[in-house]
Amino acid sequence: MNELRQYEYDAILHEDPDSGGAYVTFPWDLKKEFGKGRAKVHAEFDGIAYDGSIVNMGVRNPDGSICYIIGVLKRIRSALNKTDGDMIHVVIREQYSGGAEESEMKWKCPKCGREFSRQHQDHYCIKPQNIDEYIAAQDELIQPRLKELRDILRAELPEAEERISWSMPTFWKGRNIIHFAAAKKHIGLYPGDGAAVVFKDELAGFDVSKGTIRLPYNQALPADLIRRIARWCYEEYRK
Numbered sequence: 001m002n003e004l005r006q007y008e009y010d011a012i013l014h015e016d017p018d019s020g021g022a023y024v025t026f027p028w029d030l031k032k033e034f035g036k037g038r039a040k041v042h043a044e045f046d047g048i049a050y051d052g053s054i055v056n057m058g059v060r061n062p063d064g065s066i067c068y069i070i071g072v073l074k075r076i077r078s079a080l081n082k083t084d085g086d087m088i089h090v091v092i093r094e095q096y097s098g099g100a101e102e103s104e105m106k107w108k109c110p111k112c113g114r115e116f117s118r119q120h121q122d123h124y125c126i127k128p129q130n131i132d133e134y135i136a137a138q139d140e141l142i143q144p145r146l147k148e149l150r151d152i153l154r155a156e157l158p159e160a161e162e163r164i165s166w167s168m169p170t171f172w173k174g175r176n177i178i179h180f181a182a183a184k185k186h187i188g189l190y191p192g193d194g195a196a197v198v199f200k201d202e203l204a205g206f207d208v209s210k211g212t213i214r215l216p217y218n219q220a221l222p223a224d225l226i227r228r229i230a231r232w233c234y235e236e237y238r239k
Contacts, residue, residue, distance in 0.1 A: 015084035023069040047183040174239025
């Protein structure tokens, strides 16, 4: 059995105002890599999994060559709080189509019984109903950091309600105030576009795109800054 290809890169999100869809490019020649002009793949966008296809929809690169793309669903963009021009970390894995051998490759989760093409595919056996369940479903190594961030937000926003919204831990007061979510190498903090602009100077040392602040697991959480961002969001967004 041939080893399946994997590609990992950062890409800019492109939105089509006419169709309402969005995509990222696949910066390789698909026909050279896969031997065909359309390929089914497993993708991850900032850690959110998606099965789809790399295709050409008439998009061209500046030099006139064919530009291959993969769509990014609206629900994924909403969960990531990403819009046109934002950077997304993309992982592409080739889907295996090996006939009779394919069933042998499937992995069945021992907890929920769901089957996946990838061994030990990250997934929720049961969709978390609250933040405790969300954190418990994450890797044990990052759970303390998630709990620390939650405690910071909880202490600063005692008036807000904790809930799951867009599949992410959320603090809510009449509307969503601020979200956070676990990714492969960081925690995503989602205070919205306005907060990223207001605190731009203080966030200079962090990876920030529209409404998204990435907090690496290997760095201490900037607790004071997080508290001030959370309070700003509360005063700005609450109802």
